[in-house]
Amino acid sequence: MSITIEQRILDYIDQHKWDYIDMSHQIHGRPELGNEEIFASRLLIEHLTAHDFEVERDIAGHSTGFIATYDSEVEGPTISYLAEYDALPGLGHACGHNIIGTSSMFAAIALKQVVDDIGGKVILFGCPAEEGGENGSAKASYVKEGLFDEVDVALMIHPGNETYPTIPTLAVDVLDIKFYGQSAHASENAEEARNALDAMLSYFNGVAQLRQHIKKTERVHGVILDGGQAANIIPDFTHARFYTRATTRKDLDILTSRVHDIARGAAIQTGCDFEFEPIQNGVNEFIKAPLLDQLFEHYATELGEEVSHDDFGYGSTDTGNVSHVVPTIHPHVKIGPRSLVGHTHRFREAAVSPMGDDALIKGAKIIALMGAKLIQDTTLLTEIQKEHQHKREK
Helix, strand or coil, X not given: CCCCHHHHHHHHHHHHHHHHHHHHHHHHHCCCCCCCCHHHHHHHHXXXXXXXXXEEEEECCEEEEEEEEEECCCCCCEEEEEEECCCECCCECCCCHHHHHHHHHHHHHHHHHHHHHHCCEEEEEEECCCCCCCCCCHHHHHHXXXXXXXXXXXXXXXXXXXXXXXXXXXXXXXXXXXXXXXXXXXXXXXXXXXXXXXXXXXXXXXXXXXXXHCCCCCEEEEEEEECCCCCCEECCEEEEEEEEEECCHHHHHHHHHHXXXXXXXXXXXXXXXXXXXXXXXXXXCCCCCHHHHHHHHHHHHHCCCCECCCCCCCECCCHHXXXXXXXXXXXXXXXXXCCCCCCCHHHHHHCCCHHHHHHHHHHHHHHHHHHHHHHHCHHHHHHHHHHHHHHHHC
């Protein structure tokens, strides 16, 4: 009796899982910040090249970005996977990107084992700097370059404290606000100064007043990175970093514009000059693909996961930018107890725990099986794409 496509994928993953668990642990043990993921990207690229993927490097201004492609040369859909592999400052892989990058690669290679028989193309996007930072959120750069325009779906899976489908996310801008004044001695010739710290404090007070007049789902929050160097010298430079968040890009553009006007007003009030600039790509809210998430839930349940539909709050991810172009999922797979919170030391340790390793393997199986299903069931794929187009137009 012939082995089914699904069983071939599952068998391949089971036979090779320890190699990928080892790679996940290697990436975890050498955490690298966004756009500095030299070791992680090289490890993934070398493995993909060994499995006959054609790899392009240095993508859209991100030196550690890559695109790996395997084309069956048989007509069919293009299934893409999203790999993240950057770490957090001071916390390492406390968001589990070692799992994300490795599971996406494992799924792509597992699907490649059958794609010559069922047709289509497999693409893995290596996506640096999901956590942001200078020139962060590479997926947004890829979207701007049109790199997802010929892709049919985008799949990935994220570790979490429960297994659940894609949830809403917030659009976010990350902004640097700088005020430039004129320095003077705080006692002898203060009248000659233009106080950049006064400008910054006026700005913070203005933002605090704005919060009374924004939507409940919107957020503005920030810190002062440089407030001056000495108490007896009036500062001629101050620097803050702020995040603005909203449920849609349209609302966020309005909010960010209002925050900009507060900075301009603070500069005028104090006689200072100012700069107000994004430090990274703007991140968009997620356009969910319910039919695609239903397919995730189907395979997750088949593999023994209990899928939750609780309210998990709001975060932000540049995968939202991809969802504005192509049907995309960003579900989670459980790696620890419900009390486990991302971006903590406990989450970092969970990302290389036995439960974390199991989530890597299950995640790879789920999204690899999803890819095979969508290649073979073009009716379902068409329904997913029509649903996505309708939600985009709304």
